[in-house]
Amino acid sequence: SAVISQKPSRDICQRGTSLTIQCQVDSQVTMMFWYRQQPGQSLTLIATANQGSEATYESGFVIDKFPISRPNLTFSTLTVSNMSPEDSSIYLCSVAQTSNTEAFFGQGTRLTVV
Amino acid sequence: GDSVTQMEGPVTLSEEAFLTINCTYTATGYPSLFWYVQYPGEGLQLLLKATKADDKGSNKGFEATYRKETTSFHLEKGSVQVSDSAVYFCALYNNNDMRFGAGTRLTVKP
Numbered sequence: 001s002a003v004i005s006q007k008p009s010r011d012i013c014q015r016g017t018s019l020t021i022q023c024q025v026d027s028q029v030t031m032m033f034w035y036r037q038q039p040g041q042s043l044t045l046i047a048t049a050n051q052g053s054e055a056t057y058e059s060g061f062v063i064d065k066f067p068i069s070r071p072n073l074t075f076s077t078l079t080v081s082n083m084s085p086e087d088s089s090i091y092l093c094s095v096a097q098t099s100n101t102e103a104f105f106g107q108g109t110r111l112t113v114v
Numbered sequence: 115g116d117s118v119t120q121m122e123g124p125v126t127l128s129e130e131a132f133l134t135i136n137c138t139y140t141a142t143g144y145p146s147l148f149w150y151v152q153y154p155g156e157g158l159q160l161l162l163k164a165t166k167a168d169d170k171g172s173n174k175g176f177e178a179t180y181r182k183e184t185t186s187f188h189l190e191k192g193s194v195q196v197s198d199s200a201v202y203f204c205a206l207y208n209n210n211d212m213r214f215g216a217g218t219r220l221t222v223k224p
Contacts, residue, residue: 031210033212040219041216041217042203042214042215042216042217043158043203043214045212045213048210048211092157092158094158094212096207096210096212101146101207102146102148102160102163102207103148103160103205103207103212104160105150105157105158105159106157107156107157108157
């Protein structure tokens with residue numbers, strides 16, 4: 001298993017500002033994923049972040065709005081840029097070791113944009 | 115692409131009732147299948163998994179069997195408790211890509 005520390009756990013931000021969310025894992029992992037979960041909804045994959053390569057974004061998500069870093073095998077960040085109230089959501093970091101193995105999740109970051 | 119279709123609910127049951135939450139999937143190749151649970155205010159926790167056809171995952175009284183012929187992975191529990199109240203997500207993982215169902219909110223009343 002993997003233990004994931006995600007920071008901050010929650011934040012209230014002004015529109016137009018940016019927030020960087022950190023995801024720290026207690027072991028080296030191959031795959032890291034960032035999801036968004038809007039209230040009462042399922043998880044939507046934002047991007048897959050693999051160490052040493054550019055993040056792969058899902059349809060509807062772009063690097064300028066959600067830049068991602070993956071400097072090593074235990075850490076990643078997601079930035080929500082130029083925020084608007086529509087970005088209010090829970091953002092979840094997830095990790096997996098290899099293809100088709102289970103994914104582990106952080107506790108999430110609850111973001112409110114005012 | 116791969117996808118998961120899940121009974122959306124909400125589902126409300128009395129304590130000790132039988133639970134079934136349906137999940138079907140569409141995928142190429144041989145995905146692994148999972149059920150995750152999300153308790154109020156918390157992140158997702160793995161409930162059970164199955165990595166190949168006919169595997170049965172089980173945990174905390176919950177069970178699900180990987181049925182390739184019907185592309186299904188239905189979640190069952192024989193006797194639910196109030197503490198089982200949560201949102202349940204069916205998911206598949208295939209070729210470094212994980213997909214989730216819409217989630218089913220379960221409320222168990224005493």
